[in-house]
Amino acid sequence: xxxxxELIKGxxxxxxxxLLRDNPRMYGYEMTQRVKELTGNKIQLTEGALYPTLHxxxxxxxxxxxxxxxxxxxxxxxxxxxxxxxxxxEKISELADFLExxxxxxxxxxxxIN
Amino acid sequence: xxxxxELIKGxxxxxxxxLLRDNPRMYGYEMTQRVKELTGNKIQLTEGALYPTLHxxxxxxxxxxxxxxxxxxxxxxxxxxxxxxxxxxEKISELADFLExxxxxxxxxxxxIN
DNA sequence: CAATTATACATCGGAATCTTATGTATATGC
DNA sequence: GCATATACATAAGATTCCGATGTATAATTG
Numbered sequence: 186x187x188x189x190x191e192l193i194k195g196x197x198x199x200x201x202x203x204l205l206r207d208n209p210r211m212y213g214y215e216m217t218q219r220v221k222e223l224t225g226n227k228i229q230l231t232e233g234a235l236y237p238t239l240h241x242x243x244x245x246x247x248x249x250x251x252x253x254x255x256x257x258x259x260x261x262x263x264x265x266x267x268x269x270x271x272x273x274x275e276k277i278s279e280l281a282d283f284l285e286x287x288x289x290x291x292x293x294x295x296x297x298i299n
Numbered sequence: 300x301x302x303x304x305e306l307i308k309g310x311x312x313x314x315x316x317x318l319l320r321d322n323p324r325m326y327g328y329e330m331t332q333r334v335k336e337l338t339g340n341k342i343q344l345t346e347g348a349l350y351p352t353l354h355x356x357x358x359x360x361x362x363x364x365x366x367x368x369x370x371x372x373x374x375x376x377x378x379x380x381x382x383x384x385x386x387x388x389e390k391i392s393e394l395a396d397f398l399e400x401x402x403x404x405x406x407x408x409x410x411x412i413n
Numbered sequence: 414c415a416a417t418t419a420t421a422c423a424t425c426g427g428a429a430t431c432t433t434a435t436g437t438a439t440a441t442g443c
Numbered sequence: 444g445c446a447t448a449t450a451c452a453t454a455a456g457a458t459t460c461c462g463a464t465g466t467a468t469a470a471t472t473g
Contacts, residue, residue, distance in 0.1 A: 191309035191429075192397050194459060198305075200404065207409040214421050223409060224400050234460050236423060258421065258468050281405055283306050286338050288398050290314065291391060295321040295337060305459075308430060328450050348431050350452060372439050372450065420469070428461075433454100440449070 188227055197230065197238055199280045202265070202273035205248070210264040213239055239263060247272050302341055311344065311352055313394045316379070316387035319362070324378040327353055353377060361386050 204216055211219070217230045242248040247269035252261050265273055318330055325333070331344045356362040361383035366375050379387055 186393075186396075188393065188397050188400075189309075190460065191312075192394065193309070194430080195303075195305035195308045196401060197460085203405055204409050212421080214419095218420095219409065220404070223404060223407070227396075227400050228404075231461060232421090232423080233425090233462065238459085240423095255421090256468070260421070277405060279300075279302065280306065280401070282300075282341075283302050284398050284402050284405070286302075286341050287310060287394070288402075290334070290337060290342075291317055291395055291398070293337075295318050295333065304431065308459080311430085326450080328448095332449095345432065346451080347433070347453085352430085354452095369450090370439070374450070414473100416472085418469100418471075421467085423465080425464085426462095428459105430457105430459080432457075434456105435454085436452080438450085440447100442447080443445090 186227065187229060193228065193230075193234075196280065197234060198242065199276045200228075200230070201235075201238065201242065201263075202247075202269070202276050205263060205265045206270070206273050206277065210251075210262040212260050212262050242269070300341065301343060307342060310394065311348060312356065313390045314342075314344070315349075315352065315356065315377075316361075316383070316390050319377060319379045320384070320387050320391065324365075324376040326374050326376050356383070 200220060201216065204211055204219060213232070213235055217232070217235060220228050220230050239248065243250060243263070246266055248263045249266050249269075250261050250263055252259050254260075314334060315330065318325055318333060327346070327349055331346070331349060334342050334344050353362065357364060357377070360380055362377045363380050363383075364375050364377055366373050368374075
């Protein structure tokens with residue numbers, strides 16, 4: 186089962202920031218593979234969503250890049266800037282909080298007894 | 300603290316279905332108030348998002364409505380159709396599953412040690 | 414060794430979803 | 444009487460993602 190795409194919306198940035206908090210640097214394709222492997226194929230980051238988001242985060246000063254040649258092929262490594270580290274912590278704890286709230290909402294009985 | 304809007308994206312439909320699974324019927328404004336109260340103001344459903352979504356779910360045969368006059372004012376009650384009950388269970392368990400997966404992703408160390 | 418699959422980047426049109434603003438109207442509280 | 448709460452609705456615009464497409468190199472496999 187793969188989650189409907191609408192659920193992934195809004196979490197992509199935070200997932201990227203989380204990966205780069207734990208790892209000194211990663212490249213795009215590697216991120217898709219890692220997330221796929223960590224979630225047992227439940228979350229598949231599509232390239233059409235990932236690369237534009239990486240570019241946006243870089244333009245925002247949250248990520249920085251260094252390109253390396255692997256044979257004849259370019260590989261673009263991303264890492265957090267100092268600003269990105271701060272932003273990352275914020276986003277991650279916001280998401281953690283959100284997950285708890287949603288879990289509570291979904292798990293409880295929302296019926297109102299008057 | 301109110302969650303950044305991007306996080307709410309994708310969960311609205313499921314929240315509505317969850318509310319209507321627990322309650323025989325609810326009207327739009329009531330949903331905004333209930334969610335606000337249940338989440339301690341952390342999730343605020345905006346009307347501009349809620350009403351079009353309710354209309355879409357109705358057009359999809361997932362919700363049905365009955366209008367009532369409260370004084371001179373119309374109040375539009377929504378409830379789940381049989382199809383909506385099935386869809387609701389699916390969406391709710393998908394979201395619960397997604398929340399677990401995301402919690403795992405956020406909570407663990409995603410570093411790869413080779 | 415040819416063909417397929419995996420790796421690795423990128424962009425773009427279109428779809429879906431939400432925000433902000435605006436509009437209308439009645440009811441309530443002070 | 445005036446502000447706030449209740450209650451619906453729509454519409455333009457922004458954001459964000461998907462699916463498709465493109466390019467190219469590397470590795471695997473029959």
